[in-house]
Amino acid sequence: MTVQSAPRDDFPALRREIDGQTISYLDNGATTLKPRPVIDAITEYYETNGANIHRGKHRLSEEASDAYEASRTVLARYIGAAANEVVLLRNTTEAVNLVAGGLDLPPDAYIVGCLDAHHSQILPWRRAGRLDLTRVDGYGRLDRDHFRQLLRGRPQVVALTHCSNVTGVIHPVEELIAEVRAACDAVIVLDAAQSLPHESVNVHKLNVDFMAFSMHKMLGPTGVGCLFGRSELLAGLRPSSVGGGMVDWVDVDGSVDRRIPFKFEAGTPAIASIIGSAAAIHYLEGLDAGRRHEHAQELCTALVDGALDRPGVSLIGPPDTKDRIPLATLRLADGVPAGEVARLLSDSHGYMVRSGHMCAQPLVTELAGGEVLRVSAYVYNDVTEIEGFYRALDDLLSWMAPTVPAGAGRP
Amino acid sequence: MSDAATFEAVREEITYAFDNTVFFRKHMEASGLRPEDIRDPDDFRRIPPTSKVHYRRNYPAGVLARGYTLNSPNVMRFQSSGTSGDRLNSAIMSYDLARRQATALGVNRRFDALWRPGSRPRICRFAPPNCSDVECATGFSTMEDRILPDGTLVLTVAHDLLATPEWQIVKALDEIESYQPDLLVVDPTHFAFLTRWARRLDRKITSPRHLHTVCGYTLMTRVARRQIEAFMGPDAPIGDMIGMSELGYLGFECDHGQRHINDKDFYVEFVEGGKPVENGRMGELYVTTIDDGLIPRVRYATGDYFTPVGEACACGSELPVVRVEGRATHMVRLPDGRVVTPAAVDAAVGTAPWLDIYKFEQDRTGVCTFRYIPNAAARPDDVAALEARLAETLSPQHVRLEAVDYISAERSGKFQPCVSHISAEAV
Numbered sequence: 058m059t060v061q062s063a064p065r066d067d068f069p070a071l072r073r074e075i076d077g078q079t080i081s082y083l084d085n086g087a088t089t090l091k092p093r094p095v096i097d098a099i100t101e102y103y104e105t106n107g108a109n110i111h112r113g114k115h116r117l118s119e120e121a122s123d124a125y126e127a128s129r130t131v132l133a134r135y136i137g138a139a140a141n142e143v144v145l146l147r148n149t150t151e152a153v154n155l156v157a158g159g160l161d162l163p164p165d166a167y168i169v170g171c172l173d174a175h176h177s178q179i180l181p182w183r184r185a186g187r188l189d190l191t192r193v194d195g196y197g198r199l200d201r202d203h204f205r206q207l208l209r210g211r212p213q214v215v216a217l218t219h220c221s222n223v224t225g226v227i228h229p230v231e232e233l234i235a236e237v238r239a240a241c242d243a244v245i246v247l248d249a250a251q252s253l254p255h256e257s258v259n260v261h262k263l264n265v266d267f268m269a270f271s272m273h274k275m276l277g278p279t280g281v282g283c284l285f286g287r288s289e290l291l292a293g294l295r296p297s298s299v300g301g302g303m304v305d306w307v308d309v310d311g312s313v314d315r316r317i318p319f320k321f322e323a324g325t326p327a328i329a330s331i332i333g334s335a336a337a338i339h340y341l342e343g344l345d346a347g348r349r350h351e352h353a354q355e356l357c358t359a360l361v362d363g364a365l366d367r368p369g370v371s372l373i374g375p376p377d378t379k380d381r382i383p384l385a386t387l388r389l390a391d392g393v394p395a396g397e398v399a400r401l402l403s404d405s406h407g408y409m410v411r412s413g414h415m416c417a418q419p420l421v422t423e424l425a426g427g428e429v430l431r432v433s434a435y436v437y438n439d440v441t442e443i444e445g446f447y448r449a450l451d452d453l454l455s456w457m458a459p460t461v462p463a464g465a466g467r468p
Numbered sequence: 469m470s471d472a473a474t475f476e477a478v479r480e481e482i483t484y485a486f487d488n489t490v491f492f493r494k495h496m497e498a499s500g501l502r503p504e505d506i507r508d509p510d511d512f513r514r515i516p517p518t519s520k521v522h523y524r525r526n527y528p529a530g531v532l533a534r535g536y537t538l539n540s541p542n543v544m545r546f547q548s549s550g551t552s553g554d555r556l557n558s559a560i561m562s563y564d565l566a567r568r569q570a571t572a573l574g575v576n577r578r579f580d581a582l583w584r585p586g587s588r589p590r591i592c593r594f595a596p597p598n599c600s601d602v603e604c605a606t607g608f609s610t611m612e613d614r615i616l617p618d619g620t621l622v623l624t625v626a627h628d629l630l631a632t633p634e635w636q637i638v639k640a641l642d643e644i645e646s647y648q649p650d651l652l653v654v655d656p657t658h659f660a661f662l663t664r665w666a667r668r669l670d671r672k673i674t675s676p677r678h679l680h681t682v683c684g685y686t687l688m689t690r691v692a693r694r695q696i697e698a699f700m701g702p703d704a705p706i707g708d709m710i711g712m713s714e715l716g717y718l719g720f721e722c723d724h725g726q727r728h729i730n731d732k733d734f735y736v737e738f739v740e741g742g743k744p745v746e747n748g749r750m751g752e753l754y755v756t757t758i759d760d761g762l763i764p765r766v767r768y769a770t771g772d773y774f775t776p777v778g779e780a781c782a783c784g785s786e787l788p789v790v791r792v793e794g795r796a797t798h799m800v801r802l803p804d805g806r807v808v809t810p811a812a813v814d815a816a817v818g819t820a821p822w823l824d825i826y827k828f829e830q831d832r833t834g835v836c837t838f839r840y841i842p843n844a845a846a847r848p849d850d851v852a853a854l855e856a857r858l859a860e861t862l863s864p865q866h867v868r869l870e871a872v873d874y875i876s877a878e879r880s881g882k883f884q885p886c887v888s889h890i891s892a893e894a895v
Contacts, residue, residue, distance in 0.1 A: 078525065400547055404525070405524070405526065405527050452529055455537075456529065457538045457539055
């Protein structure tokens with residue numbers, strides 16, 4: 058029995074029972090549950106304030122603006138950025154789209170991406186220019202020779218994925234970024250949505266130009282995506298939305314945009330959720346970092362070993378725990394529908410896991426050929442849940458095995 | 469009600485379920501019961517009812533009978549969205565489904581022609597998309613993608629019925645024409661919608677074969693029935709099915725327009741407050757399967773209410789006549805404690821030739837709203853007359869009437885004509 062790095066009791070949703078049984082939430086690659094301090098921060102804003110920000114001079118507006126901007130500072134500090142380099146948006150997808158659309162690339166701009174990217178790091182670039190995807194090997198690790206070969210085409214943008222949401226592989230982005238810098242002057246855009254919940258990143262040390270992530274995958278509320286951009290690059294980015302809140306001056310002939318990052322934040326933002334995001338960062342920072350790392354390794358080992366021990370499933374990704382988040386994607390035997398298994402794991406056993414193409418269909422098709430089952434753990438999970446998940450999976454697969462003759466029980 | 473001979477079959481089912489399923493053995497033992505304790509219907513009622521929750525939680529390991537797997541021959545697996553989101557994963561033997569269907573449809577002579585020796589009817593289904601295990605909501609799949617193992621073609625329709633785009637409707641009409649079915653298995657509200665579009669597009673819904681229509685999934689309103697009958701014409705047999713995904717056909721409408729419950733393949737009870745109701749009183753349907761080798765169910769509380777009529781039907785069928793009342797989760801609860809059933813609301817609405825579709829909704833505070841989409845036949849006094857009928861049925865609860873041009877379906881894809889948030893939360 059291992060101990061979680063965050064107390065399960067901190068997460069009210071885990072107290073829920075469905076059909077009389079407790080639940081085990083193992084779909085953290087999609088989103089994470091929210092701890093009490095995050096819920097309290099959101100509730101407190103609505104209970105004690107509720108005013109809009111950056112709009113008025115009254116007391117409530119001032120307080121709300123202060124709390125909002127203080128949250129931006131917390132988020133920026135967490136990734137080693139300046140506050141004006143962090144744009145507060147809705148999600149990672151919106152952040153990547155803002156960059157892809159705002160760089161004003163020519164239609165034939167050459168862009169290098171990665172086959173294991175989330176659709177959000179593929180489709181915006183496919184729309185923005187001519188996208189080539191770096192191949193991966195059979196375990197989902199990037200084909201470095203192919204990457205270098207693509208860089209020789211002198212791309213204008215290199216879109217990297219820090220960690221695959223399918224394989225759980227953490228790519229050596231420091232090395233990749235160094236190779237890009239050496240090969241060309243491409244703008245480097247990093248999707249850190251899966252990695253940042255598990256390991257800290259310093260954007261300036263990493264020497265990345267843009268980085269996108271979502272707070273909901275790291276205990277924060279939904280509706281908050283963050284875009285880091287180096288200030289000189291952010292300043293040159295064209296806002297995707299215009300309107301209230303992003304301008305300093307408007308007259309009948311034109312307008313003057315506000316400075317960064319405000320010029321990218323048109324309209325009323327998700328104030329409460331952004332305040333809640335700072336609470337999520339505080340919560341994560343309050344956990345014992347050493348214990349967190351150790352715990353993640355234990356979860357990862359349980360996930361990988363559990364998959365490797367079972368002949369009825371294939372692990373999509375490397376057969377080891379090196380450079381990997383606690384996530385395992387499983388291909389089930391032919392004829393066993395992943396969606397049905399996920400539903401039965403939920404309804405009959407209480408395990409919430411994901412099925413489908415994981416919004417990374419090119420990779421899943423390449424490595425698995427069809428829909429897969431994904432199990433992803435986080436700070437409130439423990440190894441016994443992973444073991445329980447595999448036992449439940451074994452049980453279900455035994456019922457789906459095609460070998461037992463029918464009717465033996467009926468006289 | 470079922471006779472004593474059937475009760476012997478019930479005792480066999482109890483013994484079989486006890487000996488072969490983990491769940492039911494525990495269920496009996498939790499009440500200190502064993503199969504030999506159940507000697508007559510009074511003993512039988514000592515068994516606590518089973519429910520969807522039991523079968524969802526224990527599926528498959530606890531409820532599949534020993535010796536079967538989900539891949540055994542003739543096992544049909546399905547995942548149902550359930551009514552009001554009460555979803556279920558289950559399985560059924562294809563021959564049990566066929567047996568129950570044959571018994572139920574046997575009450576309606578107009579459906580006799582469907583079953584010819586050596587052939588099975590070609591079926592098209594037009595129903596809420598979550599009721600099927602194939603991708604039918606996006607409309608991007610081909611006909612071949614949507615043909616189930618039993619040969620049923622699932623037609624495409626959007627999750628939000630009234631938001632179904634024209635191209636998808638045209639596709640459904642084209643596919644019916646191309647597939648040439650004998651039988652349409654439809655949700656009546658969905659099918660009425662399709663007939664309205666067919667009229668607008670000057671299309672027909674026909675087949676070179678004699679086309680029959682079975683309505684199920686949700687309550688068949690008089691408004692939907694009026695439209696379906698008017699469009700399909702008097703020669704097209706139309707019947708209302710009583711059914712559940714996990715059990716198949718529980719009953720059917722005879723050619724005299726009465727609903728008959730299938731008490732040959734099921735032992736049926738109508739229960740209120742733990743006791744059987746008298747004829748003419750409304751009760752929840754409990755069913756016990758007869759000779760279900762795969763997932764035997766005993767005293768399975770369906771959540772559906774019926775009134776056993778207790779009179780013979782002129783059609784000659786021996787299956788008991790019932791009146792459909794609606795689901796427990798849809799009952800309208802009045803401040804004075806009275807309960808108004810969806811069927812009673814529908815009776816107050818009537819065939820209402822001046823409206824296309826309606827939805828009656830009681831919110832958590834008890835406020836009732838009747839939303840409807842009027843058509844070109846609407847006259848000013850139609851609304852006033854309906855308001856008066858609803859007031860009479862639901863008095864003293866006031867009902868607000870709202871003419872609208874759109875009403876959303878549930879996320880499950882079902883369009884329920886009468887819902888109550890009070891009842892839904894109470895159950």
